[in-house]
Amino acid sequence: MQTSMKTSQEALRSTQRIKAISFDLDDTLWAIGPVIGRANRLLYDWLGARYPRITQGHTVDSLHAQCLAFFHARDDLQHDLSSMRRAFLRTLAARAQYADDFVExxxxxxxxxxxxxxxxxxxxxxxxxxxxxxxxxxxxxxxxDIRQTPLARHFHLAVSSADVGAGKPDPAMFHRALAHLGLPGEALLHVGDRPDHDIVGARRVGAGAVWLNRHAAVWPDELPPPDHEIPDLRPLAGLLAG
Ligand SMILES: [Mg+2]
Incomplete structure (x- = not known):
């Protein structure tokens, strides 16, 4: 999709006003599927060795499916996946009649x-x-937590939905970051893979919105288009340079 319809002068003005860049993390800077798959396997093996009634009759995949169903049903914790996972582990403990002192x-x-x-x-x-x-x-x-990843040194600030009590597209995370930086929304360029979270959220605070479309997905027509679409991060420097 070609969404960069700005004239070069407009593009220059818009790039000169960009003072900070925000990034979504999962499926933007790394693929999250393999990471969760490996973490699930480790957790399954750990539970199986110590609390076998939890994994009894389950595969890694069937336990993960239960986890997703649990997550789906807990609207109150959608913005806080760590609390969500702890709650799921407590539920597993209770179901298998173990004390939940292993959850942490x-x-x-x-x-x-x-x-x-x-x-x-x-x-x-x-x-x-x-x-x-x-x-x-x-x-x-x-x-x-970007601070615990190999990319930590590049980042000035990290804000999560758990920090502010709401996930993108709610503007709370953007507002927190902008307040910290002392910048207006239009000084921010946000890059992310989710049209409904990243692009809609960025637009709500007036930030520039870059859709990272690594897998040649089709833009959902019901949403207003991003300012730019890129297949990987390499074009970003060019966008900033106008
Ligand atoms: Mg993402």
């Missing part, structure tokens, strides 16, 4: 594994270059 240890195991991400090939080099000229901000609806 089990959660910590999962959480550590969840931070062991493998950035997409171009990410480290692009962020290295961008961080020289712009503060970089991590904005996530999930429980990745």
């Amino acid at each position: 240890e089990a959660f910590a195991l999962f959480y550590r594994a969840r931070q062991e991400v493998e950035p997409y090939p171009e990410v480290d080099a692009v962020l290295t270059a961008l961080a020289r000229t712009h503060p970089l901000v991590a904005l996530t609806n999930g429980n990745a």
Whole structure:
């Protein structure tokens, strides 16, 4: 999709006003599927060795399916996946008639594994270059902690949905970041893979919205289009340079 319909002068004005860049994390800087798959496997094996009534009759996949169903039913915790996962572990304990005193240890195991991400090939080099000229901000609806990943050194600030009590497209995370940076919305360029979360959210605060479309998806026509669409992060420097 070609959404960059601005004239070059407009584009120049818009890029000169960009003072900070925010990034979604999961499926923007790394693929999240393999990370969760590995964390689930570690947790399953850990539980199976210590609390076998929990994993009895389950595969990793069937337990994960139960987890997703649990998550789906808990509207109150959608913005806080760490609390959600702890609640799920407590439910598993109760069902299998174990005390739930292992929940923190089990959660910590999962959480550590969840931070062991493998950035997409171009990410480290692009962020290295961008961080020289712009503060970089991590904005996530999930429980990745950029400070615990191999990309930590590039980031000036991290805000999560759990920090502010609401996930994108709610503007709360953007507002928190902008307040910290002392910038208006239009000074921010936000990059993310989810039209409904990242692009809609960025637009609500007047930020520039870059849709990262790594898998050649079709833009959902019911949503207003992004300012730019990119297949990976490499074009970002060019966008900023006008
Ligand atoms: Mg994402």
